[in-house]
Amino acid sequence: MSAPRRISLVGPMGAGKTTVGRRLAELRHQTFCDSDQEIERRTGVDISYIFEKEGEAGFRQREKQAIAALLEQPGIVLASGGGAVLDADTRRLMASHSVVIYLHAGVEQQVQRTARAENRPLLQNVDRAQTLARLFEVRDPLYREIADLVVYTDGRHARALVREISDFLHSHEFVA
Ligand SMILES: Nc1ncnc2c1ncn2[C@@H]1O[C@H](COP(=O)(O)OP(=O)(O)O)[C@@H](O)[C@H]1O
Numbered sequence: 688m689s690a691p692r693r694i695s696l697v698g699p700m701g702a703g704k705t706t707v708g709r710r711l712a713e714l715r716h717q718t719f720c721d722s723d724q725e726i727e728r729r730t731g732v733d734i735s736y737i738f739e740k741e742g743e744a745g746f747r748q749r750e751k752q753a754i755a756a757l758l759e760q761p762g763i764v765l766a767s768g769g770g771a772v773l774d775a776d777t778r779r780l781m782a783s784h785s786v787v788i789y790l791h792a793g794v795e796q797q798v799q800r801t802a803r804a805e806n807r808p809l810l811q812n813v814d815r816a817q818t819l820a821r822l823f824e825v826r827d828p829l830y831r832e833i834a835d836l837v838v839y840t841d842g843r844h845a846r847a848l849v850r851e852i853s854d855f856l857h858s859h860e861f862v863a
Pocket residue numbers: 698699700701702703704705706707766769800801840843844845848
């Protein structure tokens with residue numbers, strides 16, 4: 688049998704990339720990785736601290752390096768950070784090395800799912816709805832640009848989303 692395919696999950700904060708990615712990996716017996724967790728593992732500090740010390744640009748560099756390293760592993764399920772697609776190299780990397788699943792969430796749903804967002808520096812001390820709407824406008828086309836599948840997550844349970852992705856992967860298993 689050929690090696691399982693690498694899968695990358697993209698989408699906004701609160702779309703469920705980390706949650707759905709972990710469950711999908713479990714179901715498919717693949718290794719789960721999260722780029723934020725990998726950056727924290729490599730640096731020994733949390734995401735907020737990196738934003739504070741190096742700004743968003745510094746974080747994006749680390750994110751690109753982390754994703755490049757993770758995508759060298761065969762058969763991983765990668766949950767990316769919501770802004771990973773802003774970097775053209777990172778987009779190219781995910782598109783060329785993995786099946787890309789866009790977990791879509793409307794802004795209202797993003798707001799609800801990021802209510803406890805202590806470690807999301809872009810959402811600290813701001814109007815969350817306004818910020819998420821502004822980010823979404825810029826990023827939605829970038830998610831779509833590299834997506835092989837768009838999954839709409841509003842009001843849906845993680846297990847239903849995992850099933851939809853899993854069915855898609857099954858039906859496309861033999862496509863080169
Ligand atoms: N489909 C879903 N239904 C309900 N809650 C969800 C769903 N997906 C994620 N969540 C919850 O929303 C929050 C953010 O999810 P997370 O996986 O961290 O999103 P992301 O990694 O895309 O930012 C978590 O508290 C998680 O438990």
